[in-house]
Amino acid sequence: xxxxxxFVVFGIGxxxxxxxxxxxxxxLPAFGGTSHxxxxxxxxAALQRRAxxxxxxxxxxxxxxxTFGEEAILLASVLGAITLLRPGKDETQRQRVPNAGRMLQxxxxxxxxxxxxxxxxxxxxxxxxxxxxGGGFQGGVVLATGLHLSYVAGSYPALxxxxxxxxYEYGEAIGMGGVVALGVAGVLAGAGFLAxxxxxxxxxxxxxxxxxxxxxxxxxxEVASGVVVLLAGFLEQxxxxxxxxxxx
Amino acid sequence: xxxxxxxxxxxLVLVGVFGVVRSRxxxxxxxxxxxxxxxxxxxxxxxxxxxxxxxxxxxxxxxPGTPVVDPxxxxxxxxxxxxxxxxTALLLALVIQVAKRxxxxxxxxxHALRG
Numbered sequence: 001x002x003x004x005x006x007f008v009v010f011g012i013g014x015x016x017x018x019x020x021x022x023x024x025x026x027x028l029p030a031f032g033g034t035s036h037x038x039x040x041x042x043x044x045a046a047l048q049r050r051a052x053x054x055x056x057x058x059x060x061x062x063x064x065x066x067t068f069g070e071e072a073i074l075l076a077s078v079l080g081a082i083t084l085l086r087p088g089k090d091e092t093q094r095q096r097v098p099n100a101g102r103m104l105q106x107x108x109x110x111x112x113x114x115x116x117x118x119x120x121x122x123x124x125x126x127x128x129x130x131x132x133x134g135g136g137f138q139g140g141v142v143l144a145t146g147l148h149l150s151y152v153a154g155s156y157p158a159l160x161x162x163x164x165x166x167x168y169e170y171g172e173a174i175g176m177g178g179v180v181a182l183g184v185a186g187v188l189a190g191a192g193f194l195a196x197x198x199x200x201x202x203x204x205x206x207x208x209x210x211x212x213x214x215x216x217x218x219x220x221x222e223v224a225s226g227v228v229v230l231l232a233g234f235l236e237q238x239x240x241x242x243x244x245x246x247x248x
Numbered sequence: 249x250x251x252x253x254x255x256x257x258x259x260l261v262l263v264g265v266f267g268v269v270r271s272r273x274x275x276x277x278x279x280x281x282x283x284x285x286x287x288x289x290x291x292x293x294x295x296x297x298x299x300x301x302x303x304x305x306x307x308x309x310x311x312p313g314t315p316v317v318d319p320x321x322x323x324x325x326x327x328x329x330x331x332x333x334x335x336t337a338l339l340l341a342l343v344i345q346v347a348k349r350x351x352x353x354x355x356x357x358x359h360a361l362r363g
Binding site for chain 1: 250251252253254255258262265266269270294295296297298299303304305306307312315316317318319320322323326327330331334335337338340341342344345348356
């Protein structure tokens with residue numbers, strides 16, 4: 001398709017879409033209004049199960065099956081990306097990667113100081129997901145990016161030592177397996193797949209809200225491992241994988 | 249006034265798709281897809297907004313009973329962001345493969361599929 005033809009198709013499509021959506025917008029409930037029926041029922045359900053963070057309660061309890069599917073999407077896409085990024089027939093993967101060039105001492109210091117802090121922060125966000133803003137997805141990303149501060153601080157070999165990839169591949173399996181185990185536990189307790197079967201405890205305590213913290217931790221492990229494996233794929237592609245001499 | 253919030257989401261989706269259509273670089277295309285997806289976050293969050301309400305997390309400063317915004321759409325937005333991130337990662341991996349096989353990342357120069 002030529003460029004002009006593409007723009008014509010886009011123009012017609014957009015005009016129709018804007019017309020339809022534009023007329024639909026005026027029939028939506030007014031912005032900022034007080035009528036939110038789903039809010040009312042989910043807040044009631046979350047408070048019954050002693051989870052102050054309603055969003056986490058929805059993700060890891062009320063819509064647990066959806067989160068299970070979402071986690072499967074994450075796992076599948078990490079698997080797909082790693083398959084696409086593996087070294088090809090005419091490429092080699094170097095075992096030793098040269099260090100980056102000159103780094104500012106301040107950057108290096110900031111990287112190494114913030115590394116443990118961000119790891120603790122990530123673990124905190126995962127574990128307190130049912131009490132304060134956060135949860136497994138957010139905390140997992142904080143954990144994985146925290147680990148990569150060692151790369152920002154200028155040392156890819158250090159990141160490689162911090163990151164035996166095999167462990168993170170196991171981590172992904174453990175995260176996914178943990179959620180499946182929680183689901184099966186719900187079935188065995190006679191309440192259904194991923195039902196919240198544990199006692200819900202006291203409102204606002206760390207050990208409360210039943211299975212929500214466990215689900216959140218399993219997701220945290222899965223997301224952190226997945227992001228580490230994914231970024232490792234891209235970083236290795238850039239830094240360690242090279243075409244064999246004379247093949248291109 | 250209230251249509252502006254929904255209109256912003258719609259505009260983001262359209263501008264993202266427009267970017268995909270006029271793209272001359274596959275990485276630019278991937279970023280445009282991410283922009284189009286971010287329009288859906290705005291629409292979802294706008295649907296759940298309530299004037300004067302706080303975040304749907306109860307604590308001592310906002311005890312149960314305080315008006316909160318709709319947490320369902322926020323949970324959906326979280327799902328949306330995760331899916332968007334995975335799609336972006338997968339597309340970027342594909343771009344790397346395209347660059348290796350075809351030696352170009354200009355969409356118009358990719359004429360035929362090659363094994």
